[in-house]
Amino acid sequence: MSTRDFKATRRQFMQGGAAGAALSTFARPLTAQEQAVPLDKYEAEYFEDAEWAFVMAATARLIPSDGDGPGAIDARVPVFIDRQMAGEFGQAATWYMEGPHDAGANPNFGYQSPLTPAEVYRGGIKAFDTWCQNELGGAFVDLDADNQDAALTALDSGDVPLDPELRDFFDLLLQNTKEGYFADPRYGGNHGMAAWVYIGFPGARANFLEWTDPSKDNVPYPLGPVSIAGERA
Amino acid sequence: MAREEKRRDVVIVGLGWTGSILGMELTSEGLDVLALERGGDRDTVPDFQYPDVADELKYGVRYGFMQKPKNSTLTVRHNTDETALPYRHLGSFLPGDGVGGAGIHWNGHTWRPMKEELRLKSYVEEEFGADIIPDDMTIQDWGVTYEELEPYFDRFEYMCGISGQAGNINGKVIEGGNPFEAPRARDFPMPPLAQTLNGRMFKEAAEKMGLHPFPRPAANASEAYVNEYGMQLGPCNYCGFCERFGCLNYSKSSPQTCILDALKRRDNFSYRTHCEVLKVEKSEDGKTATGVTYWDEEAGEEVFQPADLVILAAYQLHNVHLMLLSDLGEPYDPATGEGVTGKNYAYQMTGGTSLFFEDINFNPFVGAGSNGYCIDDYAINQIDFAAEGFIGGSYISAAQYNGQPIRSMRLPGDVPKWGAGWKTGIKDWYGHSMSIGSHGSNMSYRDCYLALDPTYKDQHGRPLMQLTFDWKDNDIRMTQFMRRQIEPIAESMNPTSWASGYKKEGAQYDVRPYQTTHNVGGTIMGDDPKSSVLNRYLQCWDTHNVFAMGAGAFPQNIQYNPTGAVGALAYWAADAIRKDYLPNPRPLV
Numbered sequence: 072m073s074t075r076d077f078k079a080t081r082r083q084f085m086q087g088g089a090a091g092a093a094l095s096t097f098a099r100p101l102t103a104q105e106q107a108v109p110l111d112k113y114e115a116e117y118f119e120d121a122e123w124a125f126v127m128a129a130t131a132r133l134i135p136s137d138g139d140g141p142g143a144i145d146a147r148v149p150v151f152i153d154r155q156m157a158g159e160f161g162q163a164a165t166w167y168m169e170g171p172h173d174a175g176a177n178p179n180f181g182y183q184s185p186l187t188p189a190e191v192y193r194g195g196i197k198a199f200d201t202w203c204q205n206e207l208g209g210a211f212v213d214l215d216a217d218n219q220d221a222a223l224t225a226l227d228s229g230d231v232p233l234d235p236e237l238r239d240f241f242d243l244l245l246q247n248t249k250e251g252y253f254a255d256p257r258y259g260g261n262h263g264m265a266a267w268v269y270i271g272f273p274g275a276r277a278n279f280l281e282w283t284d285p286s287k288d289n290v291p292y293p294l295g296p297v298s299i300a301g302e303r304a
Numbered sequence: 305m306a307r308e309e310k311r312r313d314v315v316i317v318g319l320g321w322t323g324s325i326l327g328m329e330l331t332s333e334g335l336d337v338l339a340l341e342r343g344g345d346r347d348t349v350p351d352f353q354y355p356d357v358a359d360e361l362k363y364g365v366r367y368g369f370m371q372k373p374k375n376s377t378l379t380v381r382h383n384t385d386e387t388a389l390p391y392r393h394l395g396s397f398l399p400g401d402g403v404g405g406a407g408i409h410w411n412g413h414t415w416r417p418m419k420e421e422l423r424l425k426s427y428v429e430e431e432f433g434a435d436i437i438p439d440d441m442t443i444q445d446w447g448v449t450y451e452e453l454e455p456y457f458d459r460f461e462y463m464c465g466i467s468g469q470a471g472n473i474n475g476k477v478i479e480g481g482n483p484f485e486a487p488r489a490r491d492f493p494m495p496p497l498a499q500t501l502n503g504r505m506f507k508e509a510a511e512k513m514g515l516h517p518f519p520r521p522a523a524n525a526s527e528a529y530v531n532e533y534g535m536q537l538g539p540c541n542y543c544g545f546c547e548r549f550g551c552l553n554y555s556k557s558s559p560q561t562c563i564l565d566a567l568k569r570r571d572n573f574s575y576r577t578h579c580e581v582l583k584v585e586k587s588e589d590g591k592t593a594t595g596v597t598y599w600d601e602e603a604g605e606e607v608f609q610p611a612d613l614v615i616l617a618a619y620q621l622h623n624v625h626l627m628l629l630s631d632l633g634e635p636y637d638p639a640t641g642e643g644v645t646g647k648n649y650a651y652q653m654t655g656g657t658s659l660f661f662e663d664i665n666f667n668p669f670v671g672a673g674s675n676g677y678c679i680d681d682y683a684i685n686q687i688d689f690a691a692e693g694f695i696g697g698s699y700i701s702a703a704q705y706n707g708q709p710i711r712s713m714r715l716p717g718d719v720p721k722w723g724a725g726w727k728t729g730i731k732d733w734y735g736h737s738m739s740i741g742s743h744g745s746n747m748s749y750r751d752c753y754l755a756l757d758p759t760y761k762d763q764h765g766r767p768l769m770q771l772t773f774d775w776k777d778n779d780i781r782m783t784q785f786m787r788r789q790i791e792p793i794a795e796s797m798n799p800t801s802w803a804s805g806y807k808k809e810g811a812q813y814d815v816r817p818y819q820t821t822h823n824v825g826g827t828i829m830g831d832d833p834k835s836s837v838l839n840r841y842l843q844c845w846d847t848h849n850v851f852a853m854g855a856g857a858f859p860q861n862i863q864y865n866p867t868g869a870v871g872a873l874a875y876w877a878a879d880a881i882r883k884d885y886l887p888n889p890r891p892l893v
Contacts, residue, residue, distance in 0.1 A: 137724070254361035270730055292667050301355070
C-alpha cells in the first residue's frame with residue numbers, strides 16, 4: 072500500500088492549516104480488526120470445510136494478493152462472504168421466493184432460482200468442482216493458479232454447464248467478493264480498511280463541503296479512511 | 305370479521321411526500337386526519353444518524369431503506385405473449401417503504417416539466433401533425449396546464465427548499481439559469497449548490513460549444529433555510545451519502561426534514577405504522593368509498609377504518625395496485641384499448657458516457673445528491689420531432705453523487721472485471737473518472753400497462769400486480785440522438801479515454817441494473833373519463849371521495865425526475881379539495 076501520495080499531500084494539507092487537529096489521532100492503532108482470528112483458524116458459520124477452502128481459493132484469484140494493494144485474502148473477503156451467507160442476504164430473507172419458478176427464464180427478468188444465494192453457493196461449488204475434476208484433473212483448490220484462472224474464466228463466460236437454478240453462481244461470487252473487499256469492516260471484510268486506503272476512499276468521513284472549492288481541484292484528499300466504528304487507517 | 309375503528313374525516317394511505325402534504329393541508333381545514341403507513345416509523349435520529357447511516361453495504365447495496373420484495377413486489381413481462389415473472393429482488397427501481405417513503409432516499413433532483421410536456425399530444429399535433437405519432441403510442445394531455453400549476457410548483461419548491469438558479473422569471477430570461485424552462489414567478493428559495501470539478505469542466509466545455517449550462521435544481525440545501533411550516537434545513541456538507549440513504553445532516557429535503565415534525569404537532573393528525581391498506585371499500589351504489597380495510601401487523605388482524613375522504617398517497621405502483629384490487633376505475637384492456645386503470649405505464653430512458661482522465665483526481669466521494677450542471681438544449685421544446693423521427697427529449701448533466709466503491713467504480717472498457725488487471729485498474733481509475741448522463745422521456749404505448757397477475761400472490765393472498773413493458777423504437781431513437789450530442793462534448797474535454805452506454809435498437813427491458821425509480825402512469829389524469837382514471841384534480845372519476853396522488857397521474861413520462869410535478873400536483877389537488885370539494889362533496893368535473 073502506498074504512503075507516497077499521502078506524504079506529499081499531507082504537507083500541502085498542513086500548509087493549508089484546515090482541520091489540522093484531525094491529524095493528531097490519525098495514527099491511532101487498530102484494535103478490534105488487529106485481533107481478528109487468523110483465517111486458517113476461522114470457523115465458518117455457513118460453509119463446510121471443503122466449501123470454505125473453495126471460497127478462500129477462488130476469491131484469492133478474483134482479487135490476487137500479489138502486486139500493489141491488498142488481495143481478497145488480505146482483506147478477509149472469505150469471512151465477509153461466510154457471514155453474508157449465514158445472514159439475511161444468503162438466506163434471501165427479504166426476497167420474494169414464492170413459486171412457481173422458471174430458473175431458465177430470460178436473464179432480463181433477474182433472479183428466478185428457487186434456491187437462496189447460500190444454496191446457490193453450495194450447489195455451485197459442487198458442480199464447478201466436478202467440472203474442474205473432469206476437465207482439468209483436480210478439484211478447484213488443487214489446481215495451479217493458471218488453471219484456476221482458466222476455470223474461473225470458463226465459469227464467468229458460461230462455459231461450465233450449470234443447472235439453470237445455479238446459473239447466477241459466478242455473478243454472486245464475484246459481486247460478494249467485491250462487496251467484501253470494499254464494505255465497511257464491520258461486516259468482516261476490508262480488513263484494516265486496506266482496500267479503501269489502496270484506492271483512496273475515506274470511508275465514513277461524510278463531510279467534505281470545503282473540498283468543493285476550486286482551490287482543491289485535483290488535490291488528492293489527504294486523510295485516510297475511518298470506519299463506522301471509528302477506527303482509522 | 306374485521307375490527308372497526310372510529311370514523312375519521314380523512315384517511316391517507318401512505319406517509320411519504322404526498323401523504324405528508326395532504327396531511328398538512330387537510331388538518332389546516334380542521335379535519336380529523338389519519339395516515340396509514342405499511343412500513344415502520346423513521347426519523348433523522350436515530351434512523352439516518354452519523355456514522356451508522358454511512359454504510360454503503362447496508363443501504364446502498366442491500367437496500368436497507370427500500371421495500372422488501374418478500375412483503376410487496378410485482379411481476380414483469382415484455383409483452384402480452386410472455387408469462388410474467390416476479391421481481392424477486394430489487395434492481396431496476398427501488399420503491400421506498402416506511403414513513404417518508406422514497407422521499408428519504410432520493411437524490412433531490414427537483415424539476416418542473418416543460419409546459420409543452422403537460423399538453424404533449426396537443427403540442428405534437430399542433431407543431432408537427434398528428435401523423436408523426438406512431439399508431440401504438442398512447443400519449444395524452446394532462447388536463448391541467450403549466451400556467452395553472454405554476455403557483456403550486458412554486459409552493460412545493462419553497463416548502464421543500466430548493467437550491468437553484470432561475471432561467472426565466474415572468475418571461476425574462478436570466479443568465480446562468482435554464483433559458484428553455486417555462487416562466488416561473490420568482491427565483492428558487494436558495495442559491496445553487498457548490499459544484500465539483502467534473503461539473504465545472506462540463507460547464508466550460510458546453511459553453512464553448514454554444515450550449516447553455518445551468519446548475520441542477522436541488523433539494524439539498526445550499527444554506528440554512530426555514531420553510532412555511534417552520535421546518536429547518538442546514539447546509540449540505542457534500543457527505544456523498546444521498547442516493548439510497550436518509551440525510552444525516554438535515555440538508556436533503558424529505559417529509560421528515562420539511563413537514564412531519566410540524567404535522568405531528570397537530571392534535572387533529574395521527575398516523576399508524578405497520579398498517580398496510582388492503583382495499584378501498586365502496587358504498588352499495590359504488591359511487592363513494594366508505595373507508596379502507598387494512599392489515600394491522602402488530603395485532604395480526606384486519607381492520608376496517610371508516611372515513612369520509614380517502615387519499616391514496618402510496619408510491620405509484622402501490623396506488624395502481626390498490627385501485628385494481630378495489631375496483632376503482634375499469635381495468636385497462638390492451639386488446640380493446642378499453643378501460644383505464646393500469647393504462648399508460650411508462651418508465652424513463654437514460655444513457656451516459658463515462659470519461660477517464662489519467663491526470664485528474666476528482667475526489668469522487670465529495671458529492672451531493674443533486675449537484676452538477678445540466679443543459680436543456682436538447683429538451684422536448686427544442687427538438688424538431690418530425691425531422692428527427694422521434695417524440696421526446698432529455699436533459700443532459702454532469703454530476704458527482706458519491707464515490708462509494710462497491711457501486712461507483714467506473715472503469716475503462718479494457719480493464720478486466722476480476723483478477724490482477726482489475727486490481728490495477730481500480731487503483732488507476734478510481735477517482736479519475738466522471739460521466740455525462742442523459743435523463744429522458746419515455747412515451748406511453750398501448751401494450752405497456754399494469755394489471756393483476758393471474759398466478760402470483762402477495763403475503764395477504766392478493767394477486768401481485770403485473771407490469772407489461774418493453775423499450776420501443778421511438779424512445780431508443782431519442783436516446784441515440786442524445787448519444788450523438790453528448791459524445792462530441794466528451795471528446796472536446798480531451799479525456800484519456802471514454803465509453804458510452806445507451807440503449808440500442810432491439811434492447812429489451814432488463815430488471816437487473818438500477819435505472820430509475822421514476823415509474824409513472826396507471827392512474828392517469830385527464831379531461832375524459834373514457835381515457836383517464838382521475839380528473840384534473842386527481843379525483844377518481846367514478847368515486848368522488850377518492851383522490852390519488854403521485855406519478856401514477858402522468859399520462860406518459862416527462863424528461864425530468866418526477867418529484868417536482870408530484871409535489872405540485874399534490875398542492876393543486878389539496879387546494880381543490882379545500883376550496884371546492886369540502887364545501888360541497890361531489891365530482892368536481
